[in-house]
Amino acid sequence: MNNPHIGSSFDDFLAEDGLLPESQAEAMKRVIAWQISEYLKSEGVNKSAFARLLGTSRSQLDRLLDPANTSLNLKTLSNAAEAMGKKLELKLV
Template sequence: MSAKKVVNRARAAAPAKRVRRVVAARARGRVGSSFDDFLHETGDYEAVKSKAIKRVLAWQISEAMREGGLTKAEMAKRMSTSRSQLDRLLDPANDDVTLSTLARAAEALGREIRLELA
């Protein structure tokens, strides 16, 4: 993706003041070394990282359900929760998930959660 496209996307997603600062820095030849640097510069790194982690978790749970032949109704029953709660867990855009919900999903799938501070 070209730098111009990245800047245009950032303009749509980030407050104008931050974008102007990044664009001005790029115009002076101070281009970041990676997309992560760009996200740090705009202040969006943590939000993007959080959404990416949630998307991966939702995909992993969906894949484990598919591999195990579990329907959403069966999975919700194993988790002792509602189908709508499971739908929220599997929704990649919904990043408001608790550790206890993830733990119940992992247990229902015969898996475990691994977390670490880096």
């Protein structure tokens, strides 16, 4: 028996169903939210203070920290990276 799925990747499976871009966006957002949360914990910065540092509201910061919310803009991400002493790198590969 020949199984056409043997040797294929999970990305191939998601692409077949049209779910790959959404899955990749959510995975990236989860990593970003985790990195910001870890920064807040390690530096002892509360959400309100970090939101002020970003020049945004606490509710906007909560959306940034929500792993399931993939609606972000690059300015918000860039501001967050700068506030953490990091830089945002974005590339299409």
